[in-house]
Amino acid sequence: MKKLAWLAVLTAALGLLWAPAVLAGEIKVGGIFDITGPTSDVGKDYGEGAVAAEKYINAKGGIDGDMLKLIPNDYAYKIPEAVNLYKKYLSVDKVFVIQGWGTGDTNALRPLVNKDKVVFFSASYDGNLTDPKQTPYNFFIGTDYSTSIRAAVKFAKDSGAKKFVFIYPDHPYGKNPIPAGKEYAQAVGLEIGPDEIVELKAIDATSQLLHMKQFDPDFAWIGGTTASTAVIIKDAAKLGLRTKFVINCWGFDENLAKLAGEAAVGRAYGMVPVAPFGADVPGMKAVVESAGGKEMSLHYVKSWVSNLVMAEGLKRAKKAGKLDGPGLVAALETIKDFDTGGLTAPITYTASDHRPNTTLTIYTIGQGAKMDKVKEVTMPREAKDVGK
Amino acid sequence: MPCGLFFSRYEKDDAIFQTTWLKVWMALLFVFLLTFPLYADQANGLLGLNLTNMMNLIFIYIVGAHGLNLLTGYTGQISLGHGAFMGVGAYTAGILANLGWPFYLALPAAGLMAAAVGMVFGLPSLRLRGLYLAIATMAAQFILDYAMRNWEGLTGGSAGLIVPSADLQGLGIDFTFDSDRSFYYLALVFAVLATLYLKNLTRTRTGRAFVAVRDRYLAAEVIGVNLFKYRIMSFGISSFMVGIAGGLWAFYITIISDEHFTMWLSVQYLAMIIVGGLGHVLGGIFGAIFFVVLPELLRLPAEALTDIYPSIFGIFASLREMVFGLIVILFLVFEPDGLAARWHTVRAYWKLWPFSY
Numbered sequence: 001m002k003k004l005a006w007l008a009v010l011t012a013a014l015g016l017l018w019a020p021a022v023l024a025g026e027i028k029v030g031g032i033f034d035i036t037g038p039t040s041d042v043g044k045d046y047g048e049g050a051v052a053a054e055k056y057i058n059a060k061g062g063i064d065g066d067m068l069k070l071i072p073n074d075y076a077y078k079i080p081e082a083v084n085l086y087k088k089y090l091s092v093d094k095v096f097v098i099q100g101w102g103t104g105d106t107n108a109l110r111p112l113v114n115k116d117k118v119v120f121f122s123a124s125y126d127g128n129l130t131d132p133k134q135t136p137y138n139f140f141i142g143t144d145y146s147t148s149i150r151a152a153v154k155f156a157k158d159s160g161a162k163k164f165v166f167i168y169p170d171h172p173y174g175k176n177p178i179p180a181g182k183e184y185a186q187a188v189g190l191e192i193g194p195d196e197i198v199e200l201k202a203i204d205a206t207s208q209l210l211h212m213k214q215f216d217p218d219f220a221w222i223g224g225t226t227a228s229t230a231v232i233i234k235d236a237a238k239l240g241l242r243t244k245f246v247i248n249c250w251g252f253d254e255n256l257a258k259l260a261g262e263a264a265v266g267r268a269y270g271m272v273p274v275a276p277f278g279a280d281v282p283g284m285k286a287v288v289e290s291a292g293g294k295e296m297s298l299h300y301v302k303s304w305v306s307n308l309v310m311a312e313g314l315k316r317a318k319k320a321g322k323l324d325g326p327g328l329v330a331a332l333e334t335i336k337d338f339d340t341g342g343l344t345a346p347i348t349y350t351a352s353d354h355r356p357n358t359t360l361t362i363y364t365i366g367q368g369a370k371m372d373k374v375k376e377v378t379m380p381r382e383a384k385d386v387g388k
Numbered sequence: 389m390p391c392g393l394f395f396s397r398y399e400k401d402d403a404i405f406q407t408t409w410l411k412v413w414m415a416l417l418f419v420f421l422l423t424f425p426l427y428a429d430q431a432n433g434l435l436g437l438n439l440t441n442m443m444n445l446i447f448i449y450i451v452g453a454h455g456l457n458l459l460t461g462y463t464g465q466i467s468l469g470h471g472a473f474m475g476v477g478a479y480t481a482g483i484l485a486n487l488g489w490p491f492y493l494a495l496p497a498a499g500l501m502a503a504a505v506g507m508v509f510g511l512p513s514l515r516l517r518g519l520y521l522a523i524a525t526m527a528a529q530f531i532l533d534y535a536m537r538n539w540e541g542l543t544g545g546s547a548g549l550i551v552p553s554a555d556l557q558g559l560g561i562d563f564t565f566d567s568d569r570s571f572y573y574l575a576l577v578f579a580v581l582a583t584l585y586l587k588n589l590t591r592t593r594t595g596r597a598f599v600a601v602r603d604r605y606l607a608a609e610v611i612g613v614n615l616f617k618y619r620i621m622s623f624g625i626s627s628f629m630v631g632i633a634g635g636l637w638a639f640y641i642t643i644i645s646d647e648h649f650t651m652w653l654s655v656q657y658l659a660m661i662i663v664g665g666l667g668h669v670l671g672g673i674f675g676a677i678f679f680v681v682l683p684e685l686l687r688l689p690a691e692a693l694t695d696i697y698p699s700i701f702g703i704f705a706s707l708r709e710m711v712f713g714l715i716v717i718l719f720l721v722f723e724p725d726g727l728a729a730r731w732h733t734v735r736a737y738w739k740l741w742p743f744s745y
Contacts, residue, residue: 035705072694074705080648083641088438108548108643172547
C-alpha cells in the first residue's frame, strides 16, 4: 500500500512540477521530430537545429518581444504517433504553428491542418505540399523534391547520360517525387530502367544493385537518407558499377563522406538546397556559434532556416495584428525574396505558389572526404508544376 | 452478518456484479466515465497531457486486448498476428467508409473481415501449439504486412489511406464524431460492450470450453469438447474484436498506413495482456491503460528536461524508450501474474481493512 501511496504522490508531484505555465507574450511552437526512427540519421541534427534556432531568435528579442517556446518531441517516423502529438499540441498547448518532419506524416496531417487552421512547417519538401489551393497551411524552406529530381535528371542528361534508374525507399518520402522525375526524364529523352527499392534502414543493397547492373545505367537517383545512401554507394563500389548517383537532399551531407569513404568520391552528387554547415556565407556565423563548437550537418542549417522564416512570418503577422494560423499564412505569403544570409537562395511565397525557390546547389564528394561545390542550378519556376 | 461472500445459488456465484457494493462502485465508475470529458480540459492543462485522446486510445486498445486475451489468456493459443488482424479491420473499415458506407455498418464488416482472415490463419492451431503456433501466426503478420504495403490499389500503399470521420448522416442525424470528445463516447460504448461480452462469454458453455482447451486439451477432447471448432471459434471471435478495434482506430486517426500494424503492434498486444494479466477480464483493461499512459507520462520529464537543457533533447527522447523497456521488465519480474492479480491483492486487503488478520 505504501508503494501505491508513494506512486500517487510521485505522479501528482510530476504533474504539478511540469504543468505548463502560460507566460504572457509567449508563442508556442509544436515540434515533431524523428530522433529514434528510421530517418534519425538526419533527423537528430534537424531537431537540434530547431532548438538552437529558437534560442537564437529569443536572444535576439523573440517575435518583437514575444518569446518563442518550442516543444520538441520525438515521433520515431510513425504516422499515428505524429497524429497523437499533433492532437496534444492542439488541445494542451494550443499552438497554431508546428515544425514538423516527414513526408508521410505531413501529408497525413493535411486534412487536420486544414480543418484546424494550423501552419505546418515541414522538413518534407514534397512537391504536392506547394499548392495553396490544396494545402494552404503547409510551408517549407528547401527546393521541393520534384524540382530537385528534375534538376538531378537534367544534370545527368547534361553530363552525357543516356540510361537512368530511380532508387528509393518504399515510403512516401521516396515515392512521391518519382512521377515528376520520370516525366521529366522521358521529356529529355533518357531511357529509364526498372526502379529499385532500398529501404531507409537497409544494411545491404547488393541484390538491388546486381539487378540494376543488368540495365547498366549511367546515372541513378537515390531518394533515401544518408545511412541507406552510404550503403548503396559502398555496395556499388564493391560491385564495380560505373553508375553515378544523384541524391536527394536528405541523402547527401557531411556524414556521407564519412560513412561511404572513398567509395563516394566521384560517384555521389547531392542536390543540396542549403549552404553546408560552416560555409562562407554571412548567415552562417550565428549558426556555427549556436552549435557551440560541435560539427553539425547541413540538416541543422535546414532546420535553422525553417525556424528563421517562421519567425519572420510571425513578426509580420504580429505587426498586422493577426497572430493566428490564417494570419500567419497571410504574413508568410507576403514574404518576397527573403534573404536568409546566403543559407539558401532567397525565399518567396505567394498566395498561389508555396514553393520557396527553385534554386539548389549540386555538390560532390571530392578528395579528403570534403563536400565540393559543382554548380548552382536554377530550374524554371513554372506555374504548371505547382503542387506536383 | 456473514464474514465473507457466501453464495447459496450458482446463478449468484456466476453473476457479473456479485455484490451491492460492486454495483455501487461500477455505477460510480460509469458516471465518472460518462462525465470525464467535462473536466478533462482542466486536467489537461494541469498535467500537460491530452487525456481525452489518451482515453480514446485506451478504449480502442481495450477492445483489441480483450480479443487477444480471449485467445491467449482463455483458450491458450498464442498469436503474433493480431497487429495485422487489426490492420485488416482498419483497412476494411477505411475502404468501406470511402465507398460511402456509414460507420455502423463498416465497423461490423471490419470485424467480420478480420474474423475471416483470423480464422484462416488460425487453422494451423489445430496441429501446432506454443512456439510453433507463434511462428505460424507470425507468418500471417508478414503476409498481411506485405499486402497492406504493396496492394496499392486497395490500401493506398505506403502513403496511407485517408478515412472520413464517423458520422450519423445515414440515420438522418447531422452529427460527426470528428472531435476527441465526441469520439470518446463512441469508443466508450465499444469498450464497455467488449468488456461485458468477454465477461459474459467466460460464463457460458463456450467460455468454459475455451478454458478446458487451454488447461488440458486432451482431457477436453475426451469429455466432448470439439477442439477444432473451439480453437477456430476462439480465433474468429478474437480477430473479430481486434478487427473492431482496427475499425475504431481508422475512424479515430482518420489516416491509416501499414507502418502502424507491424510486428511491433502484435508484440505490444501480447505485452499488454501479459502485463495486465492473462485470463482476467481486467487484464486487457489494465494492460491497455499501462501501455498508453506510461509512454505519455515518460514524455513529461523528457519535455521538462528539454526546457532546462534544450540542446540535448535528443538524448531524452531516446531515454524515454529505454525507461519504458526497463519498466516493462521490472513489472514482469515483480508482478508476473499481471496488474490484475495485484489489483485483487489490493482489493482483498481493503475488503477486510482494518481488521485483517
